[in-house]
Amino acid sequence: MARYLLLKHYRGGPEQRPNAREPMDRWTPQEVSDHIAFMQHVADTLTERGEFVDAQALSPDGTFVRYDGEGRPPVTDGPFAETKDVIAGWMIIDVDSVERAHEAAAFLSSAPGQGGKPLEEWIEVRPFLSDVPAEA
Amino acid sequence: MGAEGVAGDRLGELLRELGPPVLGILVRRGADFAAAEDCVQEALLEASRRWPTDVPAEPRGWLVTVAWRRFLDVRRAESARRGREDRAALEPDPGPVEQADDTLLLLSRCCHEALSPASAVALALRAVGGLTTAQVAAAYMVPEATMAQRISRAKRTLAGRRLDRPGDVRAVLRVLYVMFSAGHAGEVDLAREAIRLTRQLEAATDDPEVAGLLALMLLTDARRAARWTAGGELVALADQDRGRWDTAQVAEGVRILQGALARDRLGEYQAQAAIQALHDDAATADETDWVQILGWYDELVALADSPVVRLNRAVAVGHADGALAGQRALADVDDGVPGADAVAAYLHELAGDREEAARRYAQAAEAATTVPERDHLVKQAARLRAGVRRDGRPEPGGETEGRHT
Numbered sequence: 082m083a084r085y086l087l088l089k090h091y092r093g094g095p096e097q098r099p100n101a102r103e104p105m106d107r108w109t110p111q112e113v114s115d116h117i118a119f120m121q122h123v124a125d126t127l128t129e130r131g132e133f134v135d136a137q138a139l140s141p142d143g144t145f146v147r148y149d150g151e152g153r154p155p156v157t158d159g160p161f162a163e164t165k166d167v168i169a170g171w172m173i174i175d176v177d178s179v180e181r182a183h184e185a186a187a188f189l190s191s192a193p194g195q196g197g198k199p200l201e202e203w204i205e206v207r208p209f210l211s212d213v214p215a216e217a
Numbered sequence: 218m219g220a221e222g223v224a225g226d227r228l229g230e231l232l233r234e235l236g237p238p239v240l241g242i243l244v245r246r247g248a249d250f251a252a253a254e255d256c257v258q259e260a261l262l263e264a265s266r267r268w269p270t271d272v273p274a275e276p277r278g279w280l281v282t283v284a285w286r287r288f289l290d291v292r293r294a295e296s297a298r299r300g301r302e303d304r305a306a307l308e309p310d311p312g313p314v315e316q317a318d319d320t321l322l323l324l325s326r327c328c329h330e331a332l333s334p335a336s337a338v339a340l341a342l343r344a345v346g347g348l349t350t351a352q353v354a355a356a357y358m359v360p361e362a363t364m365a366q367r368i369s370r371a372k373r374t375l376a377g378r379r380l381d382r383p384g385d386v387r388a389v390l391r392v393l394y395v396m397f398s399a400g401h402a403g404e405v406d407l408a409r410e411a412i413r414l415t416r417q418l419e420a421a422t423d424d425p426e427v428a429g430l431l432a433l434m435l436l437t438d439a440r441r442a443a444r445w446t447a448g449g450e451l452v453a454l455a456d457q458d459r460g461r462w463d464t465a466q467v468a469e470g471v472r473i474l475q476g477a478l479a480r481d482r483l484g485e486y487q488a489q490a491a492i493q494a495l496h497d498d499a500a501t502a503d504e505t506d507w508v509q510i511l512g513w514y515d516e517l518v519a520l521a522d523s524p525v526v527r528l529n530r531a532v533a534v535g536h537a538d539g540a541l542a543g544q545r546a547l548a549d550v551d552d553g554v555p556g557a558d559a560v561a562a563y564l565h566e567l568a569g570d571r572e573e574a575a576r577r578y579a580q581a582a583e584a585a586t587t588v589p590e591r592d593h594l595v596k597q598a599a600r601l602r603a604g605v606r607r608d609g610r611p612e613p614g615g616e617t618e619g620r621h622t
Contacts, residue, residue: 106579106598110605113596118448138588 082175084134084209085182087189090204092142093166098201108195116200119192120126127174127185138170173209182206224269231268231276232261233347239280241319242346248288249370250326254344256291260284318421320345321413325385328392329375336371337392338399338407343368346410356405386422390430392488393418397434408438419473428477429487435470436493439463451593455502455607467497485521488513507536524554531560540568558584559594566601576599 127133145158176182186204194200243253260283274501275277327341342348398410415431443457474490492513499505514530527550535543543564562577578598585591
């Protein structure tokens with residue numbers, strides 16, 4: 082088994098398909114509910130398959146921080162204008178193969194949007210580096 | 218000893234029930250709270266190893282003996298290290314006879330002002346609620362080792378502080394309310410735990426504010442089943458199916474609140490409970506007695522002013538005196554206060570300005586701190602932009618397609 086991080090972005094990454102461009106507060110309430118229910122369905126389905134590890138959502142607010150020498154306060158940068166990539170949340174899965182990770186990411190990306198049509202939102206898939214080296 | 222034992226859930230329940238009173242006995246005998254808590258945890262661990270095959274005839278007495286012996290060992294080791302004999306530690310006063318309830322004694326130690334509310338809640342859940350570290354960790358969705366460290370650090374903070382005064386009940390109530398508000402995200406239902414502890418405390422004290430807090434919790438928690446859809450979405454008070462409210466719990470809350478108010482020592486929790494009682498009393502949202510609710514918010518401002526109280530008061534003003542009066546009341550509150558956007562949106566809708574209401578709801582959604590709240594706020598904006606009223610009927614003259622405003 083191998084772990085993968087499925088990242089959803091608020092913005093950034095390849096240009097989104099038309100369905101994923103309209104902000105959610107401009108959908109109908111039913112479309113919003115259907116979308117939320119589908120995300121839960123994805124998590125439930127992955128849990129049933131024994132592949133779900135974790136899912137978290139992130140606020141769009143964020144700041145970059147770095148060390149600036151002993152005794153000095155941290156340096157901060159941000160929040161950023163619309164041009165920066167911003168992560169919206171993640172799901173962590175534990176699956177048999179990279180193909181299966183891509184399949185799960187595509188399933189997530191098929192979440193319904195306006196008119197019940199799939200959003201086709203880009204999902205970034207990142208393999209975890211494992212803690213335990215394989216026995217030689 | 219017989220070969221009989223207890224195991225599984227029954228053992229868990231038994232240990233949970235016995236831990237807090239055993240700790241109370243040690244503390245009343247004069248043991249330092251932090252050290253006593255360690256010793257009780259060790260005694261419980263020992264019990265969980267032995268009792269599955271061999272449970273003692275007097276389980277509580279057994280735990281007291283084991284914990285006290287452990288405590289003396291620690292004291293002896295410490296005095297040896299300090300190179301001086303501490304007779305009092307070796308032969309302590311047996312202490313006053315057992316009291317009916319140590320809840321306040323123990324809670325006031327857990328809720329010391331030197332601790333952050335989060336640490337105080339964690340410590341109280343273990344020391345007074347009798348939960349295991351693993352259960353407390355699950356309630357806060359952090360690893361068990363993290364929670365164990367949080368509790369240890371809290372106890373280190375308390376160690377050496379003088380704790381012989383009965384403690385500030387206000388600080389205890391604040392911590393219990395934080396516990397209640399954390400709700401029930403994990404496997405442990407913190408709202409229920411908070412109600413259980415507050416109930417215990419209420420039985421052991423005669424402070425009407427303790428009763429007020431218990432009433433507030435019961436009256437709020439009574440709406441729990443209606444507060445969430447089957448799919449896990451949040452439902453606003455005005456939109457809840459009131460048939461799903463727990464009327465027995467409302468009745469109990471009202472009875473406790475009336476008893477507290479009759480003592481004529483009003484405080485913030487009684488005032489908040491009175492507001493929730495008035496909401497619970499309305500058969501439909503339209504029948505809500507906003508004039509009385511506003512009266513209680515005015516009391517609350519006088520008793521415990523805060524931006525959050527003023528935000529909620531602005532909503533009550535909006536209903537009692539009209540949307541514009543509500544907006545004027547809101548103007549007194551700083552825009553940056555969490556929740557200000559959502560209240561502004563609500564009042565704009567009440568005033569008939571759907572466009573601005575939708576904009577403020579969308580803004581509130583971006584600043585939301587929980588997923589259910591964010592989703593709820595996004596849906597409010599979506600609803601307004603689709604030209605739908607709160608009750609689900611189309612707005613007169615509103616767009617019905619309405620996604621391109």
